Amino acid sequence: MPWIVGLDEAGYGPNLGPLVQAAVAARVPDGVECLWTCLAKGVRRASDPDDGRLLIDDSKLVYAGPHGLSRLEHGVWSLIGGAPVGDLLACIACEPTMAELASEAWFQPGESRPIACDVTEITSNGVHYTTALAENAIEFRVVRCMVTPAPRFNSLLEKWQSKAAVLATGVIELLKELARLLPEDEPVVFVIDKQGGRNFYAAMIQTAFSDCWVVPVRESAMCSEYRLDNIDRDVRLVFRPRAEQESLPVALASMVAKYLREVFMRQFNRYWLERVPGLQPTAGYPGDSRRFYKAIRPAMKELNVPRAAVWRRK
Numbered sequence: 001m002p003w004i005v006g007l008d009e010a011g012y013g014p015n016l017g018p019l020v021q022a023a024v025a026a027r028v029p030d031g032v033e034c035l036w037t038c039l040a041k042g043v044r045r046a047s048d049p050d051d052g053r054l055l056i057d058d059s060k061l062v063y064a065g066p067h068g069l070s071r072l073e074h075g076v077w078s079l080i081g082g083a084p085v086g087d088l089l090a091c092i093a094c095e096p097t098m099a100e101l102a103s104e105a106w107f108q109p110g111e112s113r114p115i116a117c118d119v120t121e122i123t124s125n126g127v128h129y130t131t132a133l134a135e136n137a138i139e140f141r142v143v144r145c146m147v148t149p150a151p152r153f154n155s156l157l158e159k160w161q162s163k164a165a166v167l168a169t170g171v172i173e174l175l176k177e178l179a180r181l182l183p184e185d186e187p188v189v190f191v192i193d194k195q196g197g198r199n200f201y202a203a204m205i206q207t208a209f210s211d212c213w214v215v216p217v218r219e220s221a222m223c224s225e226y227r228l229d230n231i232d233r234d235v236r237l238v239f240r241p242r243a244e245q246e247s248l249p250v251a252l253a254s255m256v257a258k259y260l261r262e263v264f265m266r267q268f269n270r271y272w273l274e275r276v277p278g279l280q281p282t283a284g285y286p287g288d289s290r291r292f293y294k295a296i297r298p299a300m301k302e303l304n305v306p307r308a309a310v311w312r313r314k
Contacts, residue, residue, distance in 0.1 A: 001027050001028065001029060001030065001137075002027075002028060002186060002189065003025055003026065003027055003028070003186060003189070004025070004026045004035075004247070004249050005024070005026075005142075005182075005188060005189070005191065006023065006192075006243070006244075006247050006248070006249030006251070006252060006254075007021065007023045007190065007191070007192040007250065008021070008192075008193050008243070008250050008253040009167065009170070009193070009254075010258040011261045012163075012167060013285060014283070014286070015285070015286055015289040015290075015293070015311055015312050016150070016268070016289045016292060016293065016312070017149075017150075017265045018148055018149040018150070018153070018261065019147070019148040019166065019167070019170065020147050020148075020257045020258075020261040021145065021146040021147075021148075021167075021170040021171065021174060021257060022144070022174075022253040022254075022257040023142075023144045023174040023178050023253055024140060024142075024143050024249045024250075024252040024253045024256060025141060025142035025143070026140050026141075026248070026249045027138070027139040027140075028137075029136070029137050034248075035138065035247075035248035036248050038132075038136045039138065040132070041131065041132040042054055042128035042129035042130070042131060043055075043056050043132065043248075044056075045057045045061075046061035046062060046064075052124075053128055054074070054078055054128070054129040055071055055074070056075050056251055056255065057244075057255075058251055059254040060254075060258075062255060063262075067116075069115070069116040069259075069262055070116040070117040071117075072258060072259045073113070073114050073259060074117050074121070075252070075255050076256055076259045077117070077122050077126075078126045079140055080092060080143050080256070082113050082119070082122075084109065084110055084112050084113060085108065085110070085263060086110060087109075089101070092143050092145050093146070093147065094144055094145065095173075096152075097147045100147065100149050100151070100152050101149065104149050105271060105303075106264075106267050107264075111267065115266070140249075140252070142181050142182065144174055144177050144178060145257065146173050147264070150309060150310055154313055157312075157313055164195060164196050167195055171195070171208075172204060175190065175208035175237075176208050176209075178190070179208070179209065184233060185232070185233060186233060187233055187235070188233065188234070188235050188236070189235075189238065190235075190237040190238065191240065191243055191249065191250050192239050192240075192243065192250075193242070193243040193244060193250060194224070194240060194243070195239070197221075198239075199219050199221060199224050200219055201219075201226065202216055202226060205226055205228075205237055211230070212231045212235075213228065214226055214228060215227050215229055217236075221241070222240070222241070224238070224239040225237070225238045225239075226238075265281075265282075265283065265284060268284075269281040272296050275296070275303075276295055276296055276298075276299055279292070289311075293310070293311055
């Protein structure tokens with residue numbers, strides 16, 4: 001049976017908080033094209049009626065409006081369960097995520113989950129989703145994430161002089177990790193959201209799969225596709241704009257990345273609000289991030305926290 005692996009990210013644009021990248025691997029029967037169609041008994045999209053089915057879609061659509069974090073958490077819980085934050089990351093995080101987070105003063109690995117939704121509701125709504133998976137012989141077996149806090153983000157930026165290279169570093173790590181974990185005798189298709197509008201990815205793929213030959217199939221604004229030669233299994237990589245709206249595994253990856261990013265930002269805000277009374281939380285994006293950073297600078301000075309440990313330069 002083939003595998004479809006979706007990759008996406010959250011937090012590429014902000015100045016505060018970590019970049020989070022995630023990959024979700026689905027094992028599917030031959031010939032399956034649209035997982036939303038196969039799983040329709042238990043899964044809905046953001047445009048469908050809220051009828052008790054599990055919402056899986058582009059994280060921007062899931063998170064929009066009231067109770068967005070609850071909806072995100074509901075979908076992610078059904079995929080990776082409800083362990084405390086640190087235990088969860090110990091299961092799904094690639095190196096060097098855990099070491100990097102351990103050095104962040106704001107990180108609270110013992111925080112319990114759920115943080116925004118009701119466990120009873122998760123359990124009851126998950127029944128239809130689980131049944132739909134079983135009836136269609138679809139399995140979500142492997143989830144991995146890369147978390148890049150500000151210090152490592154700035155260090156990579158200094159090394160490569162390119163924000164896109166920071167993003168590519170995480171993609172490469174996720175590709176290597178998923179290739180290592182998935183069965184060697186089963187075909188794999190990696191579906192990846194386009195990286196900053198680029199059309200050419202052969203060099204990045206070659207870094208992830210150094211023992212293979214990367215063969216471009218097509219490279220265009222609508223789709224960049226590659227296959228790997230000199231390897232014992234069929235491996236293809238497809239880069240598409242708005243891939244999270246066309247591929248359910250990519251949508252799930254975007255939800256995992258966004259959910260973890262929001263969990264981290266809650267912890268980040270909690271840490272600084274405890275040290276700066278009256279400070280309003282931030283999502284970390286340009287504009288508001290400057291207001292927040294200006295407010296915490298006196299506390300940073302008192303704690304001897306350097307700028308590069310908090311503020312992402314790009």
